Amino acid sequence: MSAPGILERSLTDLAQALSRREVSSEEITAACLSRIEATDGKLHAFLRVAPERSLAAARASDARRARGEARSRLDGVPIALKDIFLTKGLETTCGSRILEGFVPPFDSTVVERLEAAGTVVVGKLNMDEFAMGSSNENSAFGPCRNPWDLERTPGGSSGGSAAAVAARQVFGAFGTDTGGSIRQPASLCGVVGVKPTYGRVSRYGVIAFASSLDQVGPIARTVPDAAALLGAVAGHDPRDQTSSPLPVPDYLAGLEDGARGLRIGVPREWLQGGSEAGVERRVREALSAYEAMGATLVDVELPHSKYGVAAYYLVAPAEASSNLARYDGVRFGLRAPARALGDMYGETRDRGFGAEPKRRIMLGTYALSAGYYDAYYLRAQKVRTLVRRDFDRAFERCDLVAGPVSPTVAFRLGEKVADPLQMYLADVFTISCNLAALPGLSVPAGIHPESKLPIGLQLVGRPFDETTLLRAARALEREMGPSPAPEAVG
Amino acid sequence: MVKDWQLVVGLEVHAQLLTRSKIFCGCPTTFGAEPNTHVCPICLAMPGVLPALNRQVVEFAVRTGLALGCAIQEKSVFARKNYFYPDLPKGYQVSQYELPICLGGGVDFTLDGAERRVRLTRIHMEEDAGKSLHGVAADGSSGVDLNRAGVPLLEIVSEPDIRSVDEAVEYLKALRTVLMYLGVNDGNLEEGSFRCDANVSVMPVGSTVLGTRCELKNMNSFRFLRQAIEYEVRRQVEILEGGGKVVQETRLFDPQRGETRSMRSKEEAHDYRYFPEPDLPPVRVPASWIEEVRRRLPELPRARAARYQRELGLSAYDAAVLTAELGTAELFDAAVSARAGGAEAAKRIANLINGEVARIANEVVVAPAAGKLTPAALAGVARLAEAGTIGGPGVRQVIEQLFRDGGDPDAVVAARGLAQVSDGSAVEAAVDAVIAASPGEVERYRAGNQKLLGFLVGQVMKAMKGKGNPVVVNAVLKRKLEEGGA
Ligand SMILES: [Zn+2]
Numbered sequence: 001m002s003a004p005g006i007l008e009r010s011l012t013d014l015a016q017a018l019s020r021r022e023v024s025s026e027e028i029t030a031a032c033l034s035r036i037e038a039t040d041g042k043l044h045a046f047l048r049v050a051p052e053r054s055l056a057a058a059r060a061s062d063a064r065r066a067r068g069e070a071r072s073r074l075d076g077v078p079i080a081l082k083d084i085f086l087t088k089g090l091e092t093t094c095g096s097r098i099l100e101g102f103v104p105p106f107d108s109t110v111v112e113r114l115e116a117a118g119t120v121v122v123g124k125l126n127m128d129e130f131a132m133g134s135s136n137e138n139s140a141f142g143p144c145r146n147p148w149d150l151e152r153t154p155g156g157s158s159g160g161s162a163a164a165v166a167a168r169q170v171f172g173a174f175g176t177d178t179g180g181s182i183r184q185p186a187s188l189c190g191v192v193g194v195k196p197t198y199g200r201v202s203r204y205g206v207i208a209f210a211s212s213l214d215q216v217g218p219i220a221r222t223v224p225d226a227a228a229l230l231g232a233v234a235g236h237d238p239r240d241q242t243s244s245p246l247p248v249p250d251y252l253a254g255l256e257d258g259a260r261g262l263r264i265g266v267p268r269e270w271l272q273g274g275s276e277a278g279v280e281r282r283v284r285e286a287l288s289a290y291e292a293m294g295a296t297l298v299d300v301e302l303p304h305s306k307y308g309v310a311a312y313y314l315v316a317p318a319e320a321s322s323n324l325a326r327y328d329g330v331r332f333g334l335r336a337p338a339r340a341l342g343d344m345y346g347e348t349r350d351r352g353f354g355a356e357p358k359r360r361i362m363l364g365t366y367a368l369s370a371g372y373y374d375a376y377y378l379r380a381q382k383v384r385t386l387v388r389r390d391f392d393r394a395f396e397r398c399d400l401v402a403g404p405v406s407p408t409v410a411f412r413l414g415e416k417v418a419d420p421l422q423m424y425l426a427d428v429f430t431i432s433c434n435l436a437a438l439p440g441l442s443v444p445a446g447i448h449p450e451s452k453l454p455i456g457l458q459l460v461g462r463p464f465d466e467t468t469l470l471r472a473a474r475a476l477e478r479e480m481g482p483s484p485a486p487e488a489v490g
Numbered sequence: 491m492v493k494d495w496q497l498v499v500g501l502e503v504h505a506q507l508l509t510r511s512k513i514f515c516g517c518p519t520t521f522g523a524e525p526n527t528h529v530c531p532i533c534l535a536m537p538g539v540l541p542a543l544n545r546q547v548v549e550f551a552v553r554t555g556l557a558l559g560c561a562i563q564e565k566s567v568f569a570r571k572n573y574f575y576p577d578l579p580k581g582y583q584v585s586q587y588e589l590p591i592c593l594g595g596g597v598d599f600t601l602d603g604a605e606r607r608v609r610l611t612r613i614h615m616e617e618d619a620g621k622s623l624h625g626v627a628a629d630g631s632s633g634v635d636l637n638r639a640g641v642p643l644l645e646i647v648s649e650p651d652i653r654s655v656d657e658a659v660e661y662l663k664a665l666r667t668v669l670m671y672l673g674v675n676d677g678n679l680e681e682g683s684f685r686c687d688a689n690v691s692v693m694p695v696g697s698t699v700l701g702t703r704c705e706l707k708n709m710n711s712f713r714f715l716r717q718a719i720e721y722e723v724r725r726q727v728e729i730l731e732g733g734g735k736v737v738q739e740t741r742l743f744d745p746q747r748g749e750t751r752s753m754r755s756k757e758e759a760h761d762y763r764y765f766p767e768p769d770l771p772p773v774r775v776p777a778s779w780i781e782e783v784r785r786r787l788p789e790l791p792r793a794r795a796a797r798y799q800r801e802l803g804l805s806a807y808d809a810a811v812l813t814a815e816l817g818t819a820e821l822f823d824a825a826v827s828a829r830a831g832g833a834e835a836a837k838r839i840a841n842l843i844n845g846e847v848a849r850i851a852n853e854v855v856v857a858p859a860a861g862k863l864t865p866a867a868l869a870g871v872a873r874l875a876e877a878g879t880i881g882g883p884g885v886r887q888v889i890e891q892l893f894r895d896g897g898d899p900d901a902v903v904a905a906r907g908l909a910q911v912s913d914g915s916a917v918e919a920a921v922d923a924v925i926a927a928s929p930g931e932v933e934r935y936r937a938g939n940q941k942l943l944g945f946l947v948g949q950v951m952k953a954m955k956g957k958g959n960p961v962v963v964n965a966v967l968k969r970k971l972e973e974g975g976a
Binding site: 085102106208212238239242319322332365368370 | 537538579580765768
């Protein structure tokens with residue numbers, strides 16, 4: 001198998017080829033690096049590529065394979081990380097000027113676990129600044145583009161992660177999802193993106209946006225690829241006390257069991273014309289496919305999900321306003337020179353933060369202020385409880401819930417920049433899942449009939465039941481056949 | 491006139507907990523290290539780090555709450571207190587707000603012989619901030635030392651039950667003693683491991699409506715607390731009697747001038763934007779754990795003092811002095827059990843500790859138990875004194891040496907020749923010689939000038955180079971003087 005040819009294959013296939021020693025990690029890592037070099041000028045999925053570091057890691061992996069000491073089936077597989085994961089010795093900016101030049105002194109738990117599995121990290125991926133955005137246009141270092149149409153956004157905030165995987169630059173990537181930041185770009189780029197249950201993956205060493213909503217997850221080209229990546233990082237971490245002590249199941253076991261017997265809840269609120277016609281059509285077709293595969297469709301209600309966006313835009317900015325206070329110019333990152341302390345804070349944060357973090361810091365500060373806390377933050381937290389209760393009630397009658405990921409296909413760069421509210425509504429279907437701390441994923445559900453852009457189907461499951469979600473997604477993936485590759489980057 | 495006004499005080503104490511590591515990371519908590527050497531990514535608030543709660547902090551909070559009669563909350567919640575300051579790395583302090591770990595309780599103490607109780611509002615856990623160091627760099631700029639950032643604190647808040655300066659001081663002393671007994675705090679006001687803020691207001695005598703309060707900060711000794719409250723009362727009374735209104739504000743005590751001055755007004759007060767800390771789940775303290783901590787509670791100072799009075803017949807005063815510090819009480823208990831001499835021996839040991847030991851300890855400014863004097867050695871000194879082997883001056887010298895250098899009292903007495911001469915014939919010879927050498931004084935004594943006995947005793951002691959047993963010398967001298975006169 002030739003190295004360039006294998007870039008078209010899945011991570012699962014590559015892992016097999018590596019274990020059969022048909023290809024070396026060094027060859028395949030070099031192929032990824034060439035692909036990145038050839039395409040990323042147009043795509044801008046990467047903020048930082050680490051050629052020497054990744055090639056050294058690849059050679060070490062090959063040496064392990066030669067000794068028969070592979071660390072896992074993923075040993076030697078090239079992947080990349082959203083620039084929100086701290087990587088020891090490798091600059092980490094979170095897409096912000098305020099962290100330009102920041103070289104972390106330690107690895108996030110996710111990175112440690114990926115290292116323990118032997119994967120090769122080729123670089124750090126573009127993102128909306130501090131994961132705030134749905135289009136990648138809030139990156140301080142210029143937007144990533146959609147490999148299906150370079151005039152369009154890959155989605156956000158993990159846009160670089162989805163674009164790099166879709167464009168065959170790497171075999172898999174990790175992102176974070178606070179309100180849809182993995183699922184929406186996965187949908188817009190035609191790949192698989194999983195947001196696990198809150199607490200399933202450690203947040204230690206992942207730069208915080210909204211602590212009670214942030215969750216780490218994989219983006220890959222196939223469901224088995226995503227399942228393998230999730231399995232490599234999931235599990236309790238004593239350094240993250242919000243991480244769950246529940247054991248991690250083998251996500252690959254039962255993955256091919258099909259959709260027969262599954263009860264799939266269809267929330268009427270999600271298919272009431274809130275999406276563009278082409279999106280709704282593909283979602284309905286996917287639901288019909290499930291029925292044909294032996295699943296049952298069940299009508300369910302999520303009456304409070306309409307308050308989700310409002311609640312989210314109180315809770316997330318409130319937590320962000322506090323999480324971003326540490327970027328004060330005192331200990332790391334940017335420091336604007338000034339004579340007085342107050343000026344140093346003001347100048348540093350004014351220069352270091354872009355418009356979106358500033359907007360959210362102000363929103364959040366307001367929502368937490370004396371006299372407003374009860375009306376805003378506290379009420380929003382109550383809405384979260386109601387949203388979760390809706391899902392609990394739905395799950396009495398179904399095993400998972402299905403609907404659209406994004407109301408539209410990938411939109412044009414600049415289209416929504418002037419109107420933050422329109423941008424916020426891009427997350428209308430994905431936000432409830434974060435508010436309710438449930439697992440969700442996006443799996444390709446076909447191509448839009450006119451724009452020829454990919455559309456994802458969202459599946460949301462019971463807490464810590466990623467297994468059922470992955471199994472259902474895999475059934476649809478097999479039914480749909482291999483998804484086409486984007487052609488805009490060549 | 492100050493006497494027309496009633497003082498009302500509530501105290502907030504911040505006590506650093508004696509855990510080995512910080513509240514949310516593994517850094518050591520020891521005081522006095524080079525700046526920024528006891529730090530790690532977590533207490534430096536690097537991007538991406540998360541807190542991991544030190545369970546010892548929770549146990550210390552439970553222990554303290556139980557000792558002070560608080561209701562321990564099975565569920566309590568950490569909250570973020572948001573404000574910007576260079577010594578606050580995260581831009582927020584992790585504290586507890588709406589749901590603290592302890593509610594209610596109180597501190598009992600004795601004031602002028604009367605029993606007093608000051609109720610507690612709450613106790614909660616939080617992290618300390620670092621320290622700003624001004625003008626430390628060559629260019630005069632400020633620095634920040636984050637060694638203290640993340641050291642665990644208990645904040646202990648009293649109700650506004652305190653009605654006098656003495657009461658404020660006694661409350662604080664009693665609370666400090668309890669914390670030290672519990673082994674949760676070292677009680678050091680100067681180094682700031684035991685800090686106190688005071689909410690002070692005045693109201694007309696007889697009123698029940700509290701006046702506007704000011705919060706006083708920066709009193710790092712009992713004396714400064716007293717000065718600050720006294721100054722503040724005069725200031726507030728002056729304002730009110732002049733027809734003015736007290737402004738609610740935070741005021742800083744200036745130890746140089748003995749005054750308080752405005753730090754920030756209510757309008758300038760921070761809006762801390764508290765909200766539940768999303769990085770930490772609620773703290774759960776199961777009832778079984780509370781009971782386990784309760785079983786391991788040490789005997790507390792007031793219980794111990796009561797026991798000393800009841801079982802050993804000590805006076806209330808002696809018992810209170812002995813129990814004011816745990817180390818002293820432990821020295822006492824160990825020496826008493828080593829001596830095994832019953833109530834009389836206990837009384838003698840109490841006198842030794844509260845007398846000679848306290849004096850030498852005071853001279854070198856340490857606690858009585860901080861010297862090299864072991865309980866066994868102290869028991870030995872008591873035995874020697876009781877047997878008359880050493881007298882007052884001997885006791886003083888032996889204790890001084892044992893306190894400084896340690897060792898065995900019998901060996902010290904022998905080496906320094908401190909044993910008294912009680913032998914009758916030796917004393918008689920010396921007495922005879924003095925009577926023979928001082929005919930005038932002897933004459934006048936016999937004529938009725940009793941005061942001269944002291945002079946004659948002094949002469950005998952001098953002749954015996956200070957080693958005469960004063961009891962024996964007195965008796966022999968008196969007998970001889972009376973015999974000769976008859
Ligand atoms: Zn630390």
